[in-house]
Amino acid sequence: MKGPMKAFVYVTLKKTVLDAQGKTVTQALRGMGHAAIADVRQGKYFELTLAEGTDAAAARAEVEQIAAEVLSNPVIEDYRIELGE
Amino acid sequence: MKGPMKAFVYVTLKKTVLDAQGKTVTQALRGMGHAAIADVRQGKYFELTLAEGTDAAAARAEVEQIAAEVLSNPVIEDYRIELGE
Numbered sequence: 001m002k003g004p005m006k007a008f009v010y011v012t013l014k015k016t017v018l019d020a021q022g023k024t025v026t027q028a029l030r031g032m033g034h035a036a037i038a039d040v041r042q043g044k045y046f047e048l049t050l051a052e053g054t055d056a057a058a059a060r061a062e063v064e065q066i067a068a069e070v071l072s073n074p075v076i077e078d079y080r081i082e083l084g085e
Numbered sequence: 086m087k088g089p090m091k092a093f094v095y096v097t098l099k100k101t102v103l104d105a106q107g108k109t110v111t112q113a114l115r116g117m118g119h120a121a122i123a124d125v126r127q128g129k130y131f132e133l134t135l136a137e138g139t140d141a142a143a144a145r146a147e148v149e150q151i152a153a154e155v156l157s158n159p160v161i162e163d164y165r166i167e168l169g170e
Contacts, residue, residue: 004123010130025131029151036147038089038134045095045128046110054121062121066114 005050007063008082011072012043046071056083090135092148093167096157097128131156141168 013019022041029037048066050059063081072079098104107126114122133151135144148166157164 043130045130047126049124
């Protein structure tokens with residue numbers, strides 16, 4: 001049985017933008033002795049469940065628009081989309 | 086040239102835990118006319134850059150420990166790890 005179509009959206013700060021939250025995690029891990037971790041960047045992750053019967057091409061276009069206009073701030077953030085189940 | 090090894094950690098609320106943030110995004114999208122989106126769940130995403138010369142097996146074990154003990158709350162959250170570049 002096929003489950004509903006899902007879209008995964010990953011939103012991260014652009015490389016040129018300082019990630020204060022990630023830096024804090026990096027420092028914390030270093031303080032705990034995790035020397036193998038050179039850097040941490042933190043982002044957001046969204047799992048979108050699409051309504052049944054949505055066509056894959058239409059879904060990609062709609063999720064693309066949602067990622068660009070609602071889930072991310074294009075001035076400081078990048079996003080990446082994956083479609084799956 | 087090979088870049089530094091990276092680990093990607095995805096932290097999501099367990100299926101049984103109410104995701105208030107995700108519900109809010111779902112409602113907002115519905116209000117904007119995005120009828121194809123049945124549900125949204127929001128999570129956290131971490132990109133860890135490993136120190137040069139870290140062995141892949143050691144990296145996985147260390148990231149596994151960090152994900153379980155630092156990046157997620159095992160009572161209410163699940164995590165998933167990917168190693169890459």
